[in-house]
Amino acid sequence: MSRQRTTITQRTVTAFDTGVGQAAAAKDDSWVTTGRAARELGLRRTEFDLGVRLGRIRAEAGRAPGERRVARAEIERLRAGPGFPEALRRSVHAVGTAEGADLLGVAKTRFTRLARLGLLVPVAFHLNRYRAVVWLYLADELRLFGDDEKHAALLTGRMPEGLRGLLDSGIDLRPRNWRSRHLGFLLREAEGPWARAGAVASFLDPLHVAQVVRDPYDRSRLHTFRRRPPGGPNPESPGARIAADLMRARDDDEIAWLRADLARLVDEARAHHPAPRPSTSCRPTSAPEPLVSRRPVLGPPPARPAASARQDTPAAADRARRRGLLTRWRHRSARTATRP
Structure with a gap:
């Protein structure tokens, strides 16, 4: 089976992937939300999202981050397409293992083996109530695979020896x-x-x-x-x-x-566009100054005042006056005692 290998996104995807890139934004200035676009196109939300990812429906980024919107002109283009809405719905129809096996006319076990070998490529998955992975495949791709005469031997009879060896080794490329x-x-x-x-x-x-x-x-x-x-x-x-x-x-x-x-x-x-970096004006240009402690610094004790300064107080003056009187009294008593 031929495979596209022109980019990393096509290394394992089969040649039946018909998704195309988004075209330029529509010139019409009228836009609608993706939910409203899905309703007007007659699609379930999962089908609409798959159609956007496959390139079937052109959606543009909205004003808010992560928001998508669809131009009114795009909706009119799809509605005017041949076979609308059945053709559009068929192009985004995804099926599980049981329905896919019916499309190929094979047993579910053979369908699972073909998918494990990478011959059938899942387009999405979901978890069932038992938290088991349920792979989904595009119905259109399965029809193309079944209609290719080169794959007739894979759909009937015994699997080739080489493929059986890969399956026995536990390969699962899904x-x-x-x-x-x-x-x-x-x-x-x-x-x-x-x-x-x-x-x-x-x-x-x-x-x-x-x-x-x-x-x-x-x-x-x-x-x-x-x-x-x-x-x-x-x-x-x-x-x-x-x-x-x-x-x-x-x-x-x-x-x-x-x-x-x-x-x-x-x-x-x-x-x-280089990644943003801190501005040079915000970077420290020198070492930060050491923190100054708020605790008071204890210096040497204050010097004791001089004698003249101590005498300036009233108490000191009173003591000096009394000492003077006592000294004069002593001198007078001494002179009296020395008279003849």
């Missing part, structure tokens, strides 16, 4: 093929080089990201563009944990491809 396709979706939606680098980083363990992007400011900038796994708004929920595990690359060659692409995209993003 998560890896889904990651490759999902990365293509994220890159198609990304706006700007940092957003593209963040999309690739979303599939790598943080340790691998740190080894590739060593600058902490670049990593901080990159972290703002990492995409959350499709598992609900609560990252601690069981479904979100399972989705995060499925989204993380496992094989050595897959990790090597992602690391190489991440390094290239970060270089492009850095050249286009």
Whole structure:
């Protein structure tokens, strides 16, 4: 089976992926929300979101972060298409294993083996009530696979020896093929080089990201563009944990491809718009002054006042007067005692 290998997003995706890139923004100034666009196109929300990711429906970024909107002209274009709405609904119809096996006319076990071998590529997944992963496939791609005469031997009779050996070894390429396709979706939606680098980083363990992007400011900038796994708004929920595990690359060659692409995209993003760094005016230019203690400094005891200063007080003056009187009395008594 031929495969496209022109970009990282097509290394494991089959040639039946007919998604195209988003076209330029519609010239019409009238816009509607994605929910209203889905209703006017007769699609369920999951079908509408898949149509946007496949490039069937052109949506643009809204005013708020993470918001999407659709031009009124785009809705009119789709409604005027041939076979609307059945043709549009059929192009985004995804099926599980049981319905997919019926489309190919094979047993469910054979369908699962073909998917494990990477011959049937999932387009999405969800968790059932037992938290088991349910893979979904585009019905149109399954029809194309079944109509190709080259695949007739895979649908009937005994599996070739080489493929049986791979199945016996436990191979399962469904998560890896889904990651490759999902990365293509994220890159198609990304706006700007940092957003593209963040999309690739979303599939790598943080340790691998740190080894590739060593600058902490670049990593901080990159972290703002990492995409959350499709598992609900609560990252601690069981479904979100399972989705995060499925989204993380496992094989050595897959990790090597992602690391190489991440390094290239970060270089492009850095050249286009460097990550913000602290202003030089905010950086300290000299060592900070030592803190001054608020406790009082005890100096030497104050000097005792001189004698003249001590006599200035009333008490000292009174004592001096009494000493003077006593001295004069003693002198008078001595003169009286020495007379003949």
